[in-house]
Amino acid sequence: MKPDKIVRELKRIWGHMTGLFQAQRMGISASNHIRITENKRSLRIDVDGRVRLRHLEIDLCKGCNLRCKQCTHLSPYRSGYIPATRLAEWFTHWSRKIIPEEVYLLGGEPLLHPELDRVILDSKQIWNRSSLRIVSNGILFSKVSDKVLDAIRTTRIQVILSRHCTDKEGKTTFRNGLKRLDAAGIPYTVRNSYRHWFRQHRENDDGRPIPFDSDAEKAWKICRSKYCVSLAGNRLYKCSILAAVREGVHEGVLDNAWKTILSYQPIEPNASADEILEHLRCDAVAECRICPETVELVTPKQISFELLKRKVA
């Protein structure tokens, strides 16, 4: 290796180590520190005037076929999907303003979307400078239409399967989904999400979700979704949780306790590049208080369907 390259590499390692020490002093974990550094590296205005960012996610479906108790998108309480034409309009609009490195299609459960093949093909065409990913709980892959598998193959969208079920039936259905993907020659990545369930909200006596009332700074420091910029209702949100809560409140499916976050103003469709950058660069916002300030791992659990029907109806 050339001497100047060695010096550059040593400086990079030194910068990284110094950052880690600083993060430790501030009470931020190493993985969180890496996320913050990566995000700062990505966030900038490109030569063509668009804002570069690391991560963009879109909930294609608001609801889910599972009812995970600690769902960060509050999908067990929501239902419906965003039509493909509307998604294409949002994507076209925002693709003129931002360039995400990675675009995640998720939900809820994206495989519930009746026009998923169309959405995947449109996404590939519109987000043509981004790496495209679809995240599913995998349960429905055994039944998904050939059209969707063809769209996945054609676009080479990365498939990420997030394993949430630990019961026998859930495991079998998940395995059947993997077999279908194997047979179709589609590569995938499996995340054992059930091992990392942490409490994202509290519950009242009826089992309904209620937000935390944390110190916003502390909640932001331990937050794993701090840079999961989310597109919902043709607006950009700092994170998927703020988007899901705001949409859920407007849909009337979340209790009054969640309304405190309505003070949060997402990025409007007519925002300038400077305004987008300023919004995404800010760290904690007051509304981060709805998130936990300590990490509490919990046992994976599905909400009783009966209880859910009774409370949401």
Ligand code: SF4
């Ligand atoms: S599978 Fe994912 S989106 Fe569906 S309820 Fe569980 S955590 Fe939420």
Ligand code: SF4
């Ligand atoms: S509201 Fe704040 S703490 Fe909660 S997920 Fe979003 S960025 Fe993180």
